Amino acid sequence: MIVSSVLEVRRRLDSIRREGKSIALVPTMGALHAGHARLISSAREQSDCVVVSIFVNPLQFGPNEDYQRYPRPMEKDVELCNALGVELIFAPEVGDMYSGPQLSFVEVPRLTQNLCGAFRPGHFRGVATVVLKLFNIIQPGSAFFGEKDYQQLCVIRRMVQDFNLALTIVPVPTFREPDGLALSSRNVYLNPDQRAIAPVLFRALNLAKELVDAGERNSEKVKAEPLRLLQSASGVRVEYFEIVDDEVQPVATISGPVRIASAIWIGKTRLIDNVPAR
């Protein structure tokens, strides 16, 4: 069942809540792939009613980003949701989600100053704000987020904790192609040559992870060889390659669990990925 109205989705979920059913939310921008399917399946296993929101959120795109171009294969998305037993697809119009000018925002400055946040000003403000709106509309007991968007996961998890939201954030490991490329709705932008090169990102991250696992604690030393690997790949431009803690702060010396995260451009397509280490 697809619902587009904010009022209507509230009404339907109120009655589901009254039946005592647990509600799980999987927030997406659509263009669903096997990574989303894994999020939905995890939600399905752990709750009575799964809501998938499909909303390409203009607030999280910069003026020169791919808001217009972002894929919107609604029919295919609905088919996948139905096949996976999703109870309710919430696919609001922009004018219903933002019925007046949005003047209130969520800001998590410390967690958004590095990695993607440094290169996409306003992006995480847009993400956190729309996710808070979705949480308040759907009022789920749990919400599922992919680890591929690691900084996003950190921001949302922190927002939930800091704002005392009564729900559980469930992280789901990244789903990968056989050659290691993390699934992303933006992979469709890659031409065959670019697609063949793209797995270098995961290889570089794993190379760094191996160095950490082998005992290297100096971040600069960990990053050197993976960076060379990326920079030698044809048509690849490295945006960042960082080792951060759970407040998304770069660490000079690795003393606890860290995340190795990177963003690269292949032509006009931006890819991100990350792996845990230690």
Add this chain to the structure above:
Amino acid sequence: MIVSSVLEVRRRLDSIRREGKSIALVPTMGALHAGHARLISSAREQSDCVVVSIFVNPLQFGPNEDYQRYPRPMEKDVELCNALGVELIFAPEVGDMYSGPQLSFVEVPRLTQNLCGAFRPGHFRGVATVVLKLFNIIQPGSAFFGEKDYQQLCVIRRMVQDFNLALTIVPVPTFREPDGLALSSRNVYLNPDQRAIAPVLFRALNLAKELVDAGERNSEKVKAEPLRLLQSASGVRVEYFEIVDDEVQPVATISGPVRIASAIWIGKTRLIDNVPAR
């Protein structure tokens, strides 16, 4: 009944909610006076269970403001709440409301750039953030705010709308002393001489209102005489005297409903007040 633990208040309210009772929240910083009593009585009339929160929120005080000095007459506050039939007083410790460093904030830039917001940087960020936390902990169906803090009311109302929060904000008119002084927890800072001068603020606001009601539409002309009245009062320093719309933007020409709002200092005490016009 007084509850100080966030977990415990959630637990108690969950069981009240399961009984199908409506919950109203009156957020306060304590030092309750007849203005608060009116908020509580309004909440009492309109709901099954009234929760009064008492929390002097460090996040909304500037480094040179009166956080330490702010009055905290807890016993008297509890007596008043009991007399008014409050079901639950939520009086958390600072370390429970901010159990880790608060890294997530609510920002409403447009509504907080003028009036008090211009003179108290970070104040409304602190207010909106703690109020959102209280809303998420208490999950009330309605929350009561005094019109005396007009900009605060605008910010909270806008936050609720923009974040799709499922609750109603109920504004309650300002309660005044017989001579017109708006009740405030900070009035206790005034010595007898200052107290005698303080009603000039309401007189100046009313003078402006009379000019608007008589047909004057030019804000500068409306403000001139009230400003002279304030500036001629002994020991008074005017911080601002403005005519604003419901997005708290100063208007040059009065074409719809406006709010006339002012902040003055009498010695080391800051007083604010406002009146509607048109």
